[in-house]
């Protein structure tokens with residue numbers, strides 16, 4: 483019966499190469515995933531070959547969030563898997579990707595009051611039919627016995643894509659884009675995004691949460707883009 487249940491959630495062949503695999507990815511393809519093992523503890527930026535725990539930018543100008551965790555680097559084959567989830571509504575990919583995250587969860591610094599996926603604008607949500615960050619965060623929240631909050635934070639305006647914008651243009655672009663009244667009096671929140679690029683959106687959200695009385699804001703994402711990759715935000 484268990485085998486029957488897992489068939490409901492997982493494809494029986496590897497999503498990447500097609501060989502028989504029970505967990506969505508075969509061992510060989512799973513071993514090829516770009517892990518983000520050595521990263522800035524504040525913003526999850528991959529740090530290659532340095533002994534520092536914090537990147538130069540966070541040392542100079544720390545973000546509004548307190549810590550960030552992103553188990554993978556945004557590179558192939560994850561780029562392909564995430565775009566399949568996002569644009570082709572291959573929701574099966576969400577279970578496989580969420581399980582990859584679950585297997586790598588770090589020790590938590592206190593139990594968060596909730597996991598809060600970055601909201602999409604209602605119009606975008608209607609077009610796409612789902613929020614990929616919600617689909618990824620849901621199994622994680624369930625496994626951690628932490629509530630998934632998809633309603634307290636609302637996106638008030640659809641912001642134009644931020645590709646090519648300077649830091650101050652991004653800030654202006656995001657100003658007043660979200661609303662969060664903190665009616666639940668949260669003190670510790672995990673913000674969740676599928677891909678973290680510059681972190682401008684997450685930084686803006688963290689600033690808003692802190693203004694509304696949240697003491698600790700952590701950011702979790704599946705994949706962290708390196709600074710020269712501006713395809714996502």
Ligand SMILES: [Zn+2]
Nearest residue numbers: 496499508511
């Ligand atoms: Zn494979």
Ligand SMILES: [Zn+2]
Nearest residue numbers: 522525537540
């Ligand atoms: Zn950093």
